[in-house]
Amino acid sequence: xxxxxxxxxxxxxxxxxxxxxxxxxxxxxxxxxxxxxxxxxxxxxxxxxxxxxxxxxxxxxxxxxxxxxxxxxxxxxxxxxxxxxxxxxxxxxxxxxxxxxxxxxxxxxxxxxxxxxxxxxxxxxxxxxxxxxxxxxxxxxxxxxxxxxxxxxxxxxxxxxxxxxxxxxxxxxxxxxxx
Numbered sequence: 001x002x003x004x005x006x007x008x009x010x011x012x013x014x015x016x017x018x019x020x021x022x023x024x025x026x027x028x029x030x031x032x033x034x035x036x037x038x039x040x041x042x043x044x045x046x047x048x049x050x051x052x053x054x055x056x057x058x059x060x061x062x063x064x065x066x067x068x069x070x071x072x073x074x075x076x077x078x079x080x081x082x083x084x085x086x087x088x089x090x091x092x093x094x095x096x097x098x099x100x101x102x103x104x105x106x107x108x109x110x111x112x113x114x115x116x117x118x119x120x121x122x123x124x125x126x127x128x129x130x131x132x133x134x135x136x137x138x139x140x141x142x143x144x145x146x147x148x149x150x151x152x153x154x155x156x157x158x159x160x161x162x163x164x165x166x167x168x169x170x171x172x173x174x175x176x177x178x179x
Contacts, residue, residue, distance in 0.1 A: 010069045010115065012122050014077060017064035019056045022049055024066075025076055028106025037145045038104045061085070065127065067103065067119050074110045077103040077123050082138070091163050092173065097135040099128045116147070117154035124155065124176060135178050140171035149174065 017025075026048040028034050035041040042048045055064035061084040067075035079101040082089045088100070103123060105116050120139065128137045141148030143162060149172050153159075157174035164170050 010118075011071070012115070012119050013068040013071070014065040014123060014127055015068060017052075017055055017066055017076070017078075019053070021056075021066050021073070021076075022052060024073055024106070025052055028076060028104060031106060031108065033108065033111065034104050034106055037142055037148055038102070063127075065123070067105065067123075069110060069115060069119075072107075074107040074115070075103065075105040075119065077101065077119070077127070079123070079128050079137070081133070088165070091165065092138070094136065094138055094175075097133060099131075099134040099137045101128055101137055101139050103139070114154075117151040120151055120157070121155035124157075129178050137176050137178075139174045140165070141174070142168075143170040143172045145172075 023045065026042060026045050029039060029048065030041045042051065052064070054060050055062050055078065062078050062080045064076065064078040066073045067077050079099045082092055082094050082098045082100050083096060101123060103116070103120055105111060105119070124137050128134055138160065139152050139157060140163070141152060152174035155176070157176040160173045160175035162170050162172055
């Protein structure tokens, strides 16, 4: 588990995503503020298990974590080597040694408090860049998701490019190099 006290006083930490977290993720993905900007909500818990269940295993390319604030689970984060997904890597053209990350805050009570930007910063620092294989990290909030883009900017990421992922809305790709 990785943790750090955030500037706002809350302790932000990450722990590996486990099978017991699938129900919370299912509920978060169905919340309107998540469904609008993160991914199409699953139609059932079984769909969540089918899509995210393998992310509980250590040998998967997508490394998933639960975002904790003062010990309470409030969201989901994941990262992966861009090169592990050739179609995405070809569209992104990010170069070797680049990780991609996604993060959502599922609990409404934690929105609008700066938790997202602090969690993005901590996740990049404490989890992604803890792996020496990664020299850069990208995140791709949807174009038009002003709060998501702003959260990445506050976390030290800069607008890099816009890409069409081929299966949804355009992504505003934000990039941060290892310090």
